[in-house]
Amino acid sequence: MTTGPGRSGLIMEEPLLWEKGQPGRTAFSLPDQDVPERSKEIDANLLGEAPDFPDLSEIDVVRHYTRLSGWNFGIDTGMYPLGSCTMKYNPKINEKMAATPGIASSHPLLDDELSQGSLQILFELQSFLASLTGMDAVSLQPAAGAQGELAGMLAFAAYFRKNGEQRNKILIPDTAHGTNPSSAALCGFKPVQIQSGTDGIIDPQVVAELMDENTVGIMLTNPNTLGLFEESIREITAIVHEKGGLVYGDGANMNAVMGIVDFKRCGIDIMHLNLHKTFSTPHGGGGPGAGPICAVEKLRGFLPTPHVTRKDGAYYLEYNCPESIGRLHAFFGNFGVLVKAYSYILSMGAKNLKKASQLAVLNANYVRESLRNDLYLAYDKPCMHECVFSDKWQQEYQVSTLDMAKGLIDHGYHPPTIYFPLVVPGAIMIEPTETENKDDLDQFIAVFKDLIREAKEDGERLRQAPLRTKVRRLDETQAARKPCLTG
């Protein structure tokens, strides 16, 4: 039996914050009161009581979060082959760079002349992303992929409004990420689902049938969420353009194609990138991310305001964009995240970024090839950054994708993405990323194979998994039925 790195060991329990503490303690160092007290003059009607926060000492807070961290699993802990999420190594130096005092403490509303360092970073990152995608114009404002999609949809709407057109349907493949239809709907567009072909990609014929003058266009993810390249993308975008439509590209899977695919040549009009995926900024247990959008020339004017331009060697914020969809963020987006991506791009350079894509695709294909006799392969063709299996063969022994996922946890692996995309029942989507080495992949593969063998012989242990974690399988139904959102 091959075992992964997972073991049982000693960890620490820790109550909720307000189950600790005593009134009067504090972990905050109170600054000197070097001015007269004045707050007594406040109208009693406006004055509140301090909220019911627990009072803790410094060591209480330190132990609390130190212990909580022990119940978590990050990229630094181990392999995180979460498909569609590009959980690659997040370099520590990027954190340090983003924390550079003069960068981290910059106020967003100073005059441009006083913010040349920050503006230069934004300007250069705009141009890097343009070059990476092949597109013409970039807005760094969207705070995440989904907000990038929203910005794109709003730009499409503005474009048609300007052209005096009334379009409200939008084509979205069944494999699309949930944010796609949801972002489209936020703009009042009605998603029309495109069924992907039996080979996992879209048949241009289907698009041709659905595309009409009432249709805004299409949202495409390429490589798509099955890890496959939409090989007919040129035909598809041509069809859409022919009917006056526009093409939105979901570039969340850019990690497979840096320096390999030119999205403008593919016919994309606007696309977003997930910097917290491809450009290695940490995901922070949920965020923050950054979802810049890149557009072709004809849509440049619709991008969010402001953006950064350069004149006479100085950088400044351009607000004069009459066609712009407006502002998406109180300031300039998740600047600190942008800085980390900028730092990553500078560290890698063009050559290493391309190499990263090649190795990401190599790793995915290696896993695909190594597990294909053990797990049902949803689409039998070379993949890009991720490969999708399912539990089809394991169902026979009443072992599900969920059971295998939980079984991997006991072995010290974060499970792959499961039950997504929906077109593959019981999907198991594995994206190793380029930062996993062959030895670790080999161990993962061997463990997965053994797990599958175990599933055949005795599924019960897997149905019980995980056994090693602080909590076992959680009752999600109860959580949703009687929500307890605060303590």
Place this chain on the structure above:
Amino acid sequence: MTTGPGRSGLIMEEPLLWEKGQPGRTAFSLPDQDVPERSKEIDANLLGEAPDFPDLSEIDVVRHYTRLSGWNFGIDTGMYPLGSCTMKYNPKINEKMAATPGIASSHPLLDDELSQGSLQILFELQSFLASLTGMDAVSLQPAAGAQGELAGMLAFAAYFRKNGEQRNKILIPDTAHGTNPSSAALCGFKPVQIQSGTDGIIDPQVVAELMDENTVGIMLTNPNTLGLFEESIREITAIVHEKGGLVYGDGANMNAVMGIVDFKRCGIDIMHLNLHKTFSTPHGGGGPGAGPICAVEKLRGFLPTPHVTRKDGAYYLEYNCPESIGRLHAFFGNFGVLVKAYSYILSMGAKNLKKASQLAVLNANYVRESLRNDLYLAYDKPCMHECVFSDKWQQEYQVSTLDMAKGLIDHGYHPPTIYFPLVVPGAIMIEPTETENKDDLDQFIAVFKDLIREAKEDGERLRQAPLRTKVRRLDETQAARKPCLTG
């Protein structure tokens, strides 16, 4: 059954560094080669091969140490009531201060004018420690308590040499820390053991009997390693002084008496402080520490060279100390540790340091009082910073101090110091320190009581403990018999 914070959970296994890696990988960012290559000109006879280090990528190194850290237990993880070690909370801000770029990057051999910041820190710390102990002169050079003891012994030797006296015996209580006799022996002194009294402290009569003109003097720890204050210290030091001897003070337990005891008044001639105990610098899994020594005026000249003085508002290094025992450290001792202690003293101020001692003693007495009906109390009198129990009552059920210590591990506590001092067979020495709060102490006490109850009912579980840790009880005999010190 009361349980401590200890639980079973998922942790990660990790091989030895050289069981990983592939030749050609690196986690080091190679600087630019901006000068011509020259190393080929080196004589082949002198040239070596690169040592047999594993080649790892950055993520390999990151995961390695992240996983290893999960097998460790620090103050931030939980309670560490290790007697004689003063494991108190180590404030994070002190680390930050010591890492201040202009401080952390200062070269030790620049001219004094170029190092005024570092020298000022040393100068002020010298005067703080003098004030804290009541002594007249301070050397910050010793890198740890033991090196401080060595420095003190060397100073004693130099003093007698100067006076033309030949003394070579030294009185050391049986409760002394092992470094005391060992440091004395390094100076060629022959330790003569003083038996402590039935009340745990030294009877001046015994000292009077042993002290003579061939005896250097005495090494005293006060409060001593039983957590008791040597109440006859004035008599003892008077006896020693009367015979022309000198008194060395082991100040490792200073945490009990800051602002409360004046060591010069007690008759101490030289003493060391453990900054990594009382002054809250982290112990780093072994070090580095800092063991400054403080001396009375008549011994000032014997302290290590150089030390820092001030003239006309500027700080400089004084090397002209003809009587000095010389240099103990390549530069000025563990400067970074000194900086943390300095930062801690500034954060606390005199009032809070005294309060810290009061609370440290309160905590120890509280534990002593709370467990005295469950564990045999070696000396039934109020304690200072720590209290010493033993397994006398548990031996009846074949449960030893070791078993209880290991049992505490499963509950998420670092065990107390055990089997030390040697005068208490099966000693259990608990030093809670002032940074543990009452709630946590209560939980610890309750767990310990339950453990003792368990010992009575069924000792086997304790004899098997720990059960939750990554490794169980280790074979120390084999380790020593067939040493394997490298892999």
Place this chain on the structure above:
Amino acid sequence: MRYLPHTDTEIAEMLAVTGHDQLDDLFAHIPDDCRYRGEMSLAGPLSEWSLTDRFQELAAKNYSSSAKAVLIGAGSYSHHTPEIVSSLISRSEFLTAYTPYQPEMSQGTLQGIFEYQTLTARLLGMEVANASMYDGASALAEALLMALRIARKKNTVAISAAIHPHYREVVRTYLQAESFTLIELPVKEDGRTDLSSLQNIDDLAAVALQSPNFFGVIEDLEKAGQAIHSVAALFVTCFSEPFAYGLFRSPGDNGADIVCGEGQSFGMAQSFGGPGLGMFACKAKHQRTLPGRLVGETVDIEGSRGYVLTLSTREQHIRREKATSNICSNQGICALTAAAYMASLGATGLRSVARLNYDKAAYLRNGLIEAGGKLLFNSPTFNEFVLCFPDDFEVSRERLLKKGIVAGIELGRFYKEYKNAYLFCVTETTARVVLDTVIGEACK
């Protein structure tokens, strides 16, 4: 390259398994006319050391450092952050984890966010809070969309002109696509929102106020809430400075239905405006229409307490085009940071620091008034206030700038009618000597 572990030998071995001759062959199926031509034009690769040099140079081009005093808030505040907050939250188990889809290996994040939700709800006087939104501005936009969802048939929302101008811009962006009507309520002479027109607005789903508002003025939320509820609209409040609630009554206490705002003050670097933290809370009865992620308490199969992402049927990955919002990645680590910050403050610390903000701002305000400045609005404020000056203040401002002090921000860029009025902010981080310098230079 230190981030790419593959050796040439390994690449060859792996290609042998996948059945390719070389790396390029992995992309053989990509049509020629999709391919990237030539090399990408990027900078680098830089070593860690050159990178550090580069950032030092960039940082030097910013007017911002510990030696400078920027007396501007306007949505981004300088507050002290305890060293423990940064060092704890940057632990890699938190920082390098994904969204907690697998609760068994994410209890740290999940309990941490549950605590964040709870402390947020307590701060704002509300019953429930979500796991975070992108920032205060988009949170306000989503709050209005949520109000429109709750109000169903109604199509109009009104927002105060005293709300942060950028927040209002974002609201306009979010609401532009659908045929909603957005009305702006004017500002009265006292700097508070004029609600007198409410009765005349049809179809009103919600009214949004900010307090302290953009001018630093504390709105009379209690009266406002009554007026808004009296026209059967939802009462939405927002904020950009949560420290205010250490001193002033919470929005919930004043009857707000949805409360949202920016949490940057609680431990996040100003970092040129992001990442911040969209805080979002509401009454429990509306919880199923909340946007964003939610963490809920539950039990595992052995009955142990645990936490999970919950009510996900509201969300895009389940509900797709019918989701309550399109949020997927949120501001997770920022929420955790804010929780650690609130925990470090405690009730006692929050109160003290909030007081000190008030006191210091009052000191500057009074000093500048004595020196000849005039309050634009005569209402209570917290740590921001607006002043006008008899002479050209720009000259004084330039002088102060050279001394390393940015003395307020001119309001004309946001409101034409308030040209030559200056919005100042003073927090606990500004020493009195800086304030005295400003007072001394103000009307020279």
Place this chain on the structure above:
Amino acid sequence: MRYLPHTDTEIAEMLAVTGHDQLDDLFAHIPDDCRYRGEMSLAGPLSEWSLTDRFQELAAKNYSSSAKAVLIGAGSYSHHTPEIVSSLISRSEFLTAYTPYQPEMSQGTLQGIFEYQTLTARLLGMEVANASMYDGASALAEALLMALRIARKKNTVAISAAIHPHYREVVRTYLQAESFTLIELPVKEDGRTDLSSLQNIDDLAAVALQSPNFFGVIEDLEKAGQAIHSVAALFVTCFSEPFAYGLFRSPGDNGADIVCGEGQSFGMAQSFGGPGLGMFACKAKHQRTLPGRLVGETVDIEGSRGYVLTLSTREQHIRREKATSNICSNQGICALTAAAYMASLGATGLRSVARLNYDKAAYLRNGLIEAGGKLLFNSPTFNEFVLCFPDDFEVSRERLLKKGIVAGIELGRFYKEYKNAYLFCVTETTARVVLDTVIGEACK
């Protein structure tokens, strides 16, 4: 105070249990004439923020920052440290742990130190290494004491005058108390140690050399070893710059019996000279006479591999006055740092960085010679070398100082006979442009 958790209520409750009325009563048994009179005269208490300001002021008084180039080594070297090393080793599980007396909860430290011992032994070409000594200087002193222990009856040790002057001072300090004889071996014209007198020294337990020595010169260790062994003395070598062994043959390969030195170069900040790391290795046959702590591999009761502190019967806590040394606390976290640093370099990285040190130093050396400087010693060097100048170099040095460059250190303060000779150091951190500046200014 944020580090002291006790509330007044708790103090009262606890005093009730201990049977005291007030805190002072806990000290009732302390005789009056031992008591501290008055208040201690310290500074503070300072808040976290005032503390930070204080340190900024202090740092500004040092001539040292990323903008400065200090071309001095002499026992303290400026090397690049990967960000991962600092961030990993500062994890609190490592940093805030005690000496690993309880192996079951210290396997992280223990395996880490075992790895350190192994990499150290491999670097130095030795069989075993200990868990660390205070620094290079005390390590050398302890090495000589160890040699004296091994040699039993012999009472004399000889050390090269080319060993770091401070190290020699520390040796003198450590050896002063016992009646050992310490002889200094002179330096030859080529900067290497003159071993010709060895035959004439009686009672010789050991001879110690440093390589690269204080002048940066690589000693001919192979020949030296033969000469030393031929008089039946132990061959001790030390070092202050371990990077040299990335390029030059290891001491072990040259027959050394005990090797020790300073490991600061491997990831520790220069930090005004400490904390550093005393590295210490020897042949396996001497392992039971080693000073300091040792980690050894063993198994647990279930047969799993694990690590413990071992051979502790050598140590003070067991053997007391008969211990092989008085070391208790050592430089634990520094050893762990060095291990992580060596792991980050790998064999490949160590070789490359060592080469670059050589190349850069050679560039400056050659440039300065061309500009008129003269080599004091004509022997191979690594990253340090000694030059003399025709004119007063102090003038150039002053000019360079104003440009932020410290150009070498004058040797007269260490050796009267080498007045006006300058010891330079160049590592991988110095950019060519800095070197060119020095060359340009050197002989103006």
